[in-house]
Amino acid sequence: MSDIExxxxxxxxxxxxxxxxxxxxxxxxxxxxxxxxxxxxxAEADRMFDPGASVGQTxxxxxxxxxxxxxxxxxxxxxxxxRPMGQLAACFVLPVEDNLxxxxxxxxxxxxxxxxxGGTGFSFSRIRPRGDTIFxxxxxxxxxVSFIHLFDSATFIIDRNxxxxxxxxxxxxxxxxxxxxxxxxxxxxxxxxxxxxxxxxDDRFIECLENGxxxxxxxxxxxxxxxxxxxxxxxxxxxxxAWKCGDPGILFIDRINRHNPTPGLGRIEATNPCGxxxxxxxxxxxxxxxxxxxFVSGGGIDYARLEExxxxxxxxxxxxxxxxxxxxxxxxxxTRTNRKIxxxxxxxxxxxxxxxxxxxxxxxxxxxxxxxARINEAAADASAHLAEKRGNFPSFDHSVFPAAGVKHRxxxxxxxxxxxxxxxxxxxxxxxxxxxxxxxxxxxVVDEVVEEVHPLYRQYREKGQVPPAxxxxxxxxxxxxxxxxxxxxxxxxxxxxxxKTVNFPADATITDIRGLFExxxxxxxxxxxxxxxxxxxGQSLSTACARCERCD
Numbered sequence: 001m002s003d004i005e006x007x008x009x010x011x012x013x014x015x016x017x018x019x020x021x022x023x024x025x026x027x028x029x030x031x032x033x034x035x036x037x038x039x040x041x042x043a044e045a046d047r048m049f050d051p052g053a054s055v056g057q058t059x060x061x062x063x064x065x066x067x068x069x070x071x072x073x074x075x076x077x078x079x080x081x082x083r084p085m086g087q088l089a090a091c092f093v094l095p096v097e098d099n100l101x102x103x104x105x106x107x108x109x110x111x112x113x114x115x116x117x118g119g120t121g122f123s124f125s126r127i128r129p130r131g132d133t134i135f136x137x138x139x140x141x142x143x144x145v146s147f148i149h150l151f152d153s154a155t156f157i158i159d160r161n162x163x164x165x166x167x168x169x170x171x172x173x174x175x176x177x178x179x180x181x182x183x184x185x186x187x188x189x190x191x192x193x194x195x196x197x198x199x200x201x202d203d204r205f206i207e208c209l210e211n212g213x214x215x216x217x218x219x220x221x222x223x224x225x226x227x228x229x230x231x232x233x234x235x236x237x238x239x240x241x242a243w244k245c246g247d248p249g250i251l252f253i254d255r256i257n258r259h260n261p262t263p264g265l266g267r268i269e270a271t272n273p274c275g276x277x278x279x280x281x282x283x284x285x286x287x288x289x290x291x292x293x294x295f296v297s298g299g300g301i302d303y304a305r306l307e308e309x310x311x312x313x314x315x316x317x318x319x320x321x322x323x324x325x326x327x328x329x330x331x332x333x334x335t336r337t338n339r340k341i342x343x344x345x346x347x348x349x350x351x352x353x354x355x356x357x358x359x360x361x362x363x364x365x366x367x368x369x370x371x372x373a374r375i376n377e378a379a380a381d382a383s384a385h386l387a388e389k390r391g392n393f394p395s396f397d398h399s400v401f402p403a404a405g406v407k408h409r410x411x412x413x414x415x416x417x418x419x420x421x422x423x424x425x426x427x428x429x430x431x432x433x434x435x436x437x438x439x440x441x442x443x444x445v446v447d448e449v450v451e452e453v454h455p456l457y458r459q460y461r462e463k464g465q466v467p468p469a470x471x472x473x474x475x476x477x478x479x480x481x482x483x484x485x486x487x488x489x490x491x492x493x494x495x496x497x498x499x500k501t502v503n504f505p506a507d508a509t510i511t512d513i514r515g516l517f518e519x520x521x522x523x524x525x526x527x528x529x530x531x532x533x534x535x536x537x538g539q540s541l542s543t544a545c546a547r548c549e550r551c552d
Contacts, residue, residue, distance in 0.1 A: 003032070004031050004032065004035075004067055004069070005069065005428070006031065006426070006428070007425075007428040007452070007455070008450050008451070008452070009425055009428075009443055009445065009450045009452050010425055010426045010427070010428055012445040012448055012450050013422060013425045013426055013445050014031055014034070014426060015027055016445055016447075016448070017075075017079070017422065017445075018034060018075075018078055018079055018426075019031070019034055020034075020083070031067075032067065034078065035063050035066040035067050036059075036063055037081065037082040037083070038062070038063075038066065038073070038077065038078060038081040038082060039059045039060075039062035039063035039066065040055075040059050040063075040082060041081040041082035041323060042062055042077075042081055042316055042319045042320055042323060043055040043058040043059040043062055043319065044323060045318075045319035045320075045322035045323050046058055046319065048322050049389060049390050058315075061312055062312070062316055065309065065312055065313070065316075068294065069291055069294070069426070069427040069428070070290065070291055070294045070309055071288060071289070071290050071291070071309060071312065071313050071316070072288065072289060072291070072346075072423040072426060072427060073088075073286065073287070073288040073316065073317070073320065073423075074088075074089075074090035074286060074287040074288065074418070074423065075090065075117065075422055075423065076088050076089060076090055076116070076117040076118060077089075077090075077286060077288075077320060078423070079117060080116075080117065081320075081323070085116060085117070085325070086323070086324065086325030087116035087117060087118065087324065087325055087326070087327055088286055088320050088323070088324045088325075089118055089284040089285060089286045089320075089324060089326070089335070090117075090118060090119060090272070090285070090286065090287050090418075091118070091119060091121075091272035091273075091277040091279065091284060091285040091286075091287065091342070092113050092118050092119065092120045092121070092272070092279070092283070092284045092331065093120070093121045093122070093270045093271070093272065093279035093280065093281055093282070093283055094106045094109055094110060094113075094120055094121075094122055094281060094282065095122075095123075095281035095282070096122050096123065096124055096126060096127060096147070097126055098126045098127050098128055098220065098221055103127075103147060106122070107150070107151060107154055109327075109328055110151065110154065110155070110158075110168075111154065111158050112327045112328065113327050113328075114155060114158045114166050115158060115327075116327045118284070118327070119166075119167035119168065119169075119272055119273040120167075120168050120169070120272075120273070121168065121169035121170075121171065121270040121271050121272045121273060121277075121279065122151070122168070122169065122170055122171065122270055123171045123172070123173070123200070123269035123270040124144035124147060124148060124170055124171065124172050124182075125144070125171065125172055125173040125176055125200065125220060125269065126220055127141070127143065127144045127147060127220060128141045128143070128219070128220055128221040129141065129143050129144075129176065129177040129178045129219065129220065130142060130143030130145070130146070130178055130181065131143070132219075132221065143178045143181065144172055144176065144178055144182060145178060145181050145182055145185050148170045148182075148185065148192065148195060148197075149191060149192065151168060151170075151195070152168070152191060152192045152193070152194050152195050153191075155168060155194040155195075156193075156194055166194045167194065167196075167273035167274075168194055168195045168196070168273055169195070169196050169197075169198060169270065169271055169272060169273045169274075169275065170182075170195050170196070170197050170198070171197075171198050171199075171200050171251060171269065171270045171271070172197075172199060172200065173199075173200045173202075173253070173269075174199050174200060174201045174202065174205050174215065174234060175202075175205075175215070175216060175217055175218045176217070176218070176220055177217045177218075177219060177220075177226055177227065179199070179217070179229075179234065180229075180234075180237060182197065182199070182248070183199065183234075183237045183238055183241050183248055184237070184241055185197060185247075186241070186245050186247045186248075187240075187241050187244045187245055196247060196249070196273055196274070196275075196529075197247045197248040197249070198248050198249040198250060198251045198271070198275060198527065198529075199238055199248050199249075199250055199251070200251045200253040200269070201250055201251070201252060201253065201521075202253055202254045203254045203255075205231055205234075206252075206521045208231035209231040209232060209235055209518070209521070212230075212231075212232060213230075213231060214228035214229060214230050214231065215228065215229055215230070215231040215234065216228055217229060235514060235517065235518070236510070236514060238250065238514075238517065239510050239511075239513045239514035239517060240510050242513050242517075242530050242532075243508070243509075243510045243513050243532055243535065244535060245535055245536055246529070246530065246531045246532070246535055246536060249275060249527060249528060249529040249530070250517055250520070250521075250527060250528050251271065251275065251526065251527040252520075252521065252525070252526055252527060253268075253269070255526055256268055256271075256278045256497070256526050256527075259495070259526070260278075260400075261338075261399050261400055261401070261412040261413050261495070262280070262338055262395050262398055262399045262400075262412055263398075263399075263400065264395070264397075264398030264399070265280060265337075265338075265395055265398050266280055266281075268280060269281075271497065271527070272285070274418065274419050274499040274529075275497060275499060275526075275527045275529060276342070276344075276416050276417055276418050276419070276496060276497045276498055276499035277340075277342055277416055277418075277496050277497065278496060278497055278526070279340070280334065280338070281334075282328070282330045282331050282333070282334040282335075283331075283334045283335060283338060283340060284326065284331050284334075284335045285335075285340045285341065285342050285413075285416070285496075286317050286320045286321065286324070286341055286342070287317075287341075287342040287343075287344065287416055287418045288313050288316065288317050288341075288342070288343055288344070289343070289344045289345055289346045289418060289420050289423060289424075289432075290306070290309055290310070290313060290343070290344070290345050290346070290375070291345075291346055291347045291427045291429055292345050292346070292347045292348050292350070292351040292371065292429075293347040293350045293351050293354060293429055294309075294347075295309070295351075296351050296354045296355060299355055299356075300355065301351075301367070301370075301371060303374050306371070306374060306375065306378075307374060307375075307378040310343065310374075310375050310378035310379050310382060311378060311381075311382040311385075313343050313379075314341065314343060314379050314382035314383055314386070314411075314414060315382065315386065317341035317342075317343060318339065318341060318383075318386055318390075318410055318411060320341075321335060321336065321339055321341070336394065337393070337394045337395045338393055338394075338395055338411075338412040338413075339393040339394075339410060339411045339412060340411060340412050340413045340496075341411050341413070341414055342413070342414075342415065342416025342418065342496055343375065343379050343414060343415050343416065344415060344416050344417040344418050344420070344432065344494075345371070345372070345375070345417065345432070345433065346420040346423065346424040346427060346429055346430070346431060346432055347424070347427065347429030347430055348368065348371075348430065348432070348433045348434075349430035349433075349434065349435045349436050350429045350430045350436070350456065352364055352367070352471075353436075353456050353471055353472065354456065355367075356471060357471070358470045358471055358473065359435050359473050359478055359482065359486070360473065360478055360479065360482040364486065365485055365486065365489045366489075368433065368486060368489040368490050369489040369490070369492055369493065372415070372417075372489070372490045372492070372493040372494060373492075373493040375415060375493070376414070376415045376493040376494065376495065377493075379414040379415055380409075380414060382414075383408075383409055383410040383411045383414050384406075384407075384408040384409060384410070385408075386410040386411075387408035387409050387410040388408050390410060391410075392408060392409055392410065393409065393410060393411060393412050395412065396409060399412060413495040413496050414495055415493070415494045415495045415496065416494065416495070416496040416497065416498075417432055417433055417490050417491075417494055417497070417498040417499055417500070418432060418499055419431055419432045419434070419499040419501075420432045425443075425445075428455065432499055432500070433486060433487070433490055433498070433500060434475060434500065434501065435473055435474060435475045435477070435478050435483075436454060436472075436473070436474055436475070437474060437475050438454075438474055439453070439454040439457040439467075439472060439474065440452070440453050440454070440457070456472075457472060460472075475501075475503045476503055476505060476533060478503065480502050480503070480504055480508075480512070480516050480530075481516075481519070483500065483501070483502040483503060484500075484502055484516065484519065484520060484523065484525070484528070486500070487500040487502075487525050487528075488523045488524050488525050491524055491525050491526065492524055497526040497527060498525065498526070499529075500528075500529070501529050501530070501531050502516060502528060502529065502530045502531070503530075503531055503532075503533070504516075504530060504531065504532040504533065505532070505533055506532060506533040506534045506535075508532050513530055513532070516528070516530060517530075
């Protein structure tokens, strides 16, 4: 089928999800043709800035990066670039205001985004609490959770015939009067399977938590304080629910906004489905990831080659914004206003194994931080270079960059650590910055089960060697504290945020999870997601967290 270095799982994934088919469902495209199609479509954006430009070499460069599995963009780009749909972004955030017209307009917009292969995030914090009076209808509000159920049901209907499952993020601020109902929303129901949930906690809540104080509840319609709750009680509830089902996670919303690159345009209230991409309402973002195993050389990282790849990837992702057929006019306007892109990595755990470094080591922390620092710096340089030719992003004057002495910047944000759920399968490497989930497993790909043996593990076994346990560590071998420390190492040099699941064994306690949340509040992370083994019925063998099944 292909002369590209693909694992059996990668071949199955591409056939089932990515390669073009005819009307009868027969695959009519090869991986080589897919990468050429994508490269050619994305390279054409160069002509928008120089009509006489020859894009032949750019096509070759983009195609080479993908064929060698050195760089891959997010799934919508691979599926739709150069094809009629043309929607190439993965991440969207939509507003939900406190009136039916806004709510159902957003529901319609969500349908269009999901139809095009995107995932959506929402803050439901503006919706009035359950039982509040509705004028002039003289009825009462069902509250935020009732509308999350509505969006969840609609997502199921919209996406049931789609190859890519629907993905949503629902956020509620910790001050909302319905916060307890929200926290428990997924603990006793099999509904909301198309939603991840996160509580937005602010600095004041963290201070109240540390001091043992009560935290005020604020009416979302009137702005009046309507009660108080012990912050520790709320945190206990979050920990208990996360222990039961993995939701909710926590977003450190003030910390996110301290790193908001365009504060003059408003506060960030929500993220994409896996939490790594904080966005303003109507923004979208295109993601891409570098395969770190391709840069391992001589027992270390070839940083010169890595930085060259970063420049190519930033060029690619900026081009995507130009050719993208956005699902809504307002999304196109906001996306082009800020031009956010999200370049990240995959295969970090595999690269560590190749270098003989334990995932749970100070050496791994230092390496992760150095890798991301070099990527972030090179991406910023590449964005500046593009800006000199193409112009700054339009909202530049409303951003943090002029005050910082930055004169040229094409993109308001350039780096993101995504979970790379499916594209890492194509690349045949560990997802994002996660440890290897398992070294030998049966993985379900749509309607087919494929046996998968980790290639580095296989190499040891074929040589008659015993894979050293301190190097060949799975997600369940890594302690929660080390999961979090690795996340922090990458977050220090990432513009947006980091998708990372902190895995707990099945026998972990609620107290263990609460302690992890409180530790995260004192660290340089923008959010935290936990997953206790076997805490969800029907847990997939192929992923450490249900969130990653729906993301790239």
